[in-house]
Amino acid sequence: MTLRTAPSNSHPPRRRGAGPAMLFALVAMTVLHTGCATARLAPYAHAPVTGALGPFPKALVELRYADPANANGFTGTVQVPATHALPNPDEPTDFFDVKVRAVMFADADRKPGNELLVLYSAQKTGPATPLYYAVTVYKWAGADFVRLRDVEAKLEGSHNAADVRRRLAGKRAA
Numbered sequence: 001m002t003l004r005t006a007p008s009n010s011h012p013p014r015r016r017g018a019g020p021a022m023l024f025a026l027v028a029m030t031v032l033h034t035g036c037a038t039a040r041l042a043p044y045a046h047a048p049v050t051g052a053l054g055p056f057p058k059a060l061v062e063l064r065y066a067d068p069a070n071a072n073g074f075t076g077t078v079q080v081p082a083t084h085a086l087p088n089p090d091e092p093t094d095f096f097d098v099k100v101r102a103v104m105f106a107d108a109d110r111k112p113g114n115e116l117l118v119l120y121s122a123q124k125t126g127p128a129t130p131l132y133y134a135v136t137v138y139k140w141a142g143a144d145f146v147r148l149r150d151v152e153a154k155l156e157g158s159h160n161a162a163d164v165r166r167r168l169a170g171k172r173a174a
Contacts, residue, residue: 048060054113067093089134133158
C-alpha cells in the first residue's frame with residue numbers, strides 16, 4: 001500500500017459545510033426572516049381558529065411561531081377574506097419566552113362585533129423571573145386590525161378563557 005501526499009502547491013482540502021450548501025442556508029434564513037411568501041411557513045403556535053370577528057361572519061385566524069427554532073412567540077394573520085397581519089405582542093422573543101394558551105372571539109369593548117383575544121403566558125429569560133399571563137386584544141378598524149390596550153390592561157393576569165369571560169362581564173374571580 002502506497003501513501004500518497006498532495007503536492008506542496010495544492011490548496012488545502014475544503015472544510016465540510018463551507019461550500020454552496022452553507023450559502024444556501026444563509027439565503028434561506030434571510031428569506032424566512034423577511035417574510036417572503038414563497039418561503040416555508042413556521043409551525044403553528046396555536047391551531048387555526050375560525051369565528052365571527054368584527055363585521056365578518058367567518059374569519060380564519062392563524063398564529064405561527066415568531067421564533068420557530070425555539071417554538072417561541074407568535075405572529076398572526078386573519079383571513080376575512082383578504083389576509084391581514086396582526087400587530088405583534090409587546091414581548092420581544094429575544095428576551096421573553098412566550099406561549100399561546102388560548103384564542104377566542106368575544107365582545108371586549110361593548111360595541112358591535114367581536115374582537116379577537118389571544119391569551120398567552122410570558123416569562124423574561126434570565127434568573128428568577130416569574131411567569132405572567134397576558135391577553136392581546138385585536139379589533140377590526142375598517143382597513144386593518146388594531147390592539148385595544150385599555151382592554152388588555154383590564155384582562156392582564158387572566159389565566160384562561162373562563163377568567164377572561166368573567167372579567168369582561170365585570171365579575172370578580174371567586
